[in-house]
Amino acid sequence: MSSRRWIITVFSIFFISMSLLATVNYTVDPFGIFGSNISQNKYQINDRFVKASYIEEYHNEYNAYMFGSSRIGVVEPKLLEKYIPNTKFYNFTVSSANLHDYLLHLKYFISKKYEIKVLYLQLDIDNMNDYNQDSTDYLNQLHPRVSGDSVALFYARYLFGFFPLNIRKKIEVSLSNEIKKPYNMKTGVWRLPKYEKALTEDAKSYIENEKSFHFKNRRVVFYTKKEEDKKALKEMVELCSEQGIKLYVFTTPHNQNMMDTFVLEDYREYLKDISEVTSFYDFSGYNSVTTNNENYYEMSHYRPHVGEWVAARIFNDKNIEIPKDFGKLIERGSLHGN
C-alpha cells in the first residue's frame, strides 16, 4: 500500500465518521441546541442554553427573574407577581445550578441591559460543595455568550460529540406518547403531572414506593466551596444594590433525607456566611415541611405548594396557612458563633 493511499484512507474514515456523527447530532439534537423539532418538549434539554437563548429574544416581556436549581422549577411566576405589583417574572430554573450560574447569568443580563426589577434567589445547601460545572456535562453547559466562550467551539462540541446514550434515549422518548416532564418555555416552569397525580390519589403508597425517601444517607456534603460561594454571593448582592434590583434570598427547604447528607457544622457555617453578606429567609433544617415526605416528589424536589408556602412566608401572606416552624428571616450579620 502506498503512503498516499494510506493517508487518504485514514482521513476518509475520519471525514465519513464525523459527517455521520454531525448529521445524527444535528437531527436528533439530544440537548436541544440546534432547535430540531424532534420531541423538543419530551426530553431533557440544556436548559442553560435554551433559556438564555429564549430570554435573549423575549427579554422585553419580563422584568423580574427567579434564579435557582431545578428545585425552584415548579414555582409559577404569577405567584410572585401577585405579591409584587408591576412585575413580570421568568422562572430561570436551570438543572444543578449553583452560585457560579447565578452570578454569570446576572452579570450577563445586566451587561445586555435587560430590565430587572426583582431577583428571587433560591440557594441550595448542597451549593456549598459545588461551584461551576463539569466541562464534560453537556446537559449543563452555559450559553457561550454567558460564559464568554467561543460560540463556534460551543456548537462544534455539540455537533461532533459522541452521545450514544442521550441519542438512544431521545429516540425512545420520541417514539413514546408520554411527556414525563413538560416544560413551559414562556414561564420557565416544569411539571411532573404523573407524579403529582399519584401523590394526590394515594400519597402513602407513593411514599412507600419512592426509594429515595428510604435510603439511610451518610453525611457527605462538606462546605468545600466557601471562598467561591461567599465571593459570588457578595458580588451578586453588590451588583443588585448598584443596579437597583430588589433581591430576595432564601434557602431551599430540603427534604429530611437530603438534610441528612449535609455535615452539620459545615451547614451552619454556610448559613453564617450567607448572613454575613445579606439577610435571607431560611427554610432549611428539620421542620414540619421538610420531615413530611408528602411535600416532595423524591428526596430532592419539593412540590409546587411548598413553593407557594415559601413565597407566602417571604411576603407575609396571612391568607395562606403555613406551618409555623417553616421559614425564618435571618437578618444580615445576626448569625454569630455557632
Next chain:
Amino acid sequence: MLFNSYIFIFAFLPFTFIVYFYLNHKKAHNSSKIFLVASSLFFYAWWNVIYLPIILCSILFNYTFSNFFLRDNSKKPLLFLGILFNLSLLGFFKYYDFFVENINFIFSSHAELLDLALPLAISFFTFQQISYLVDSYRGEIKNQKFLDYALFVTFFPQLIAGPIVHHKEMMPQFADENRQKRDFKNITMGIFIFSLGLFKKVVIADSFAVWATHGFDIAEQLNLFAAWFTSLSYTFQLYFDFSGYTDMAIGVALLFNIKLPINFNSPYKAKDIQDFWRRWHMTLSRFLRDYIYIPLGGNRRGELLTYTNLMLTFVLGGLWHGAGWTFLFWGFLHGLALVIHRLWKSFGFRLYSWLAWFLTFNFINISWVFFRAKEWDDAIKVLGSMFSLDNMVLPKVLESKLEFLSSYGVDFGFFYWYMETIIWIPLAFLLVLFSKNSMEILDGFTLNYRTAIFTGILFTAGVVGLNRVSEFLYFNF
C-alpha cells in the same frame, strides 16, 4: 495551544506543515527554519504572551554564553555564572514563594509572596539549555548557528512538556538538509503515532482524570474502595496523559522529519524501582543521571556516597516537578527505594517475578498519592483511607451479589461516583501490562488497510473526545 485542541489539529499544525515544506520546496531553507521558530514561539505565546520575553531572553543569554566557551573553554567561573542564571530564573519563578513560605513558617515572619504565574515549560527549557551550556564548556559542541540553537530550544512538538531533548540528538537533525524534504513514510508514521497518543490522552487519561480529580477533591470522605480507585485512577491518568502527550509530540515531530527520543517504555511493567526509572520519563532520568548524579560522583566514591548521591538526585528530581513538600517527599521516597533496591541487590536477595512487580507497582501507586495531592493533609487522608478497614462501602447495586461481605464489615451505599472505574481499571491494567507500548507498535508499523483503519478510528475517537478539553498534567512542571 494544546495538542488536543481543534485549533492545533485543524489550523496550526496543517498551516505550519504546509508553509514549512513549501519554503523548503522553494529552497528557502533558512526561511523555513525562521518560520518554524516563529511558529513555535506563537504556539508558546498562545497561552500567555507575557511568557514570551522570558524564553527569548533565556535563549539569547545561553547562546551568547555558550559561544564564549567555543572560543575558550577554560572559563569555569563563566560556566557557574551561566548555570546560576538559569537556576536563578527557574528559582525565581518556581521556588521563590515556596522558599518564602517556609521562611515565614520557621521564623514567624510575614514576608510577602510574589504569587507569580509559572512561565510555561520553564523547567524543560532550562534543563535543555543547562545541558547545552555544560557541554559547550566541556568542548563537546562545535560552532552552531543561532537559528539551529533557537530551533533546538523552541521546536514546538517538544517545547512544553518534553521529551527533554539533548542537543546532540537534535541539532544535527535540524542542520541536515535531507530532512527538509517531505517524507511520506515519516508522515504516515507521524499520523499513526499522533493518533495513538491523542486516543491515550483524550479517551483514556481524561476518563481517569474525572475519577482521580473527584476522589482527591473529597479526600476526607473516601472509603477504602474509593481511596484505592482514586489512587489507581491517578496512576493510570498520569501514565496515559504523559505518554499520550509524548506520543503526540513524537508524531508531530515526525511530520517534520525530526525524531524525538523515546520517553516511556511500559513503565508499569517494571519489576524493581531501578527498572521503573529506566522506563518512566526516560529523558528526565537521563538528564538527572548525566548532569546531577554523575557530576556528584555517581557510584565512583564508595557505597555511602553513592546512596547519598542517589537520594540527592531524586530529591532534586522531586523538587523539579514542583515547589512543594509533597513533591520533595515523593522524590525522597523514590531515592530511598533506589537505595533499598541497591542494598537488596548487593545482598543477592531475589523475589518471585510476580511479587517483585506487585511490590514495585504498589510502591509507585502509593508514592503518586504524594505527587498528586495539593496538600500534605490530602495525601495522608487518601492513604489513611486506603489502609483503613473501618470504612468499607460498596455500591448498592452489588449488594444482591456480594451480600456475604456484610459479615466482614462491608457496607453497601446508595450511589458512588467510582462505579465506572470498576471496569476501566482492569482494562487499564491489561493495556499497561500485556499490550505492546507505542514505540513497540511503531516499530512493527506497516502500511496496509488494517493500520489505516485502526489509525482512522483512533484519530476519529480522539477528535470526538476533544470536547472535553483538558490540559496535560506535565504542563504544570
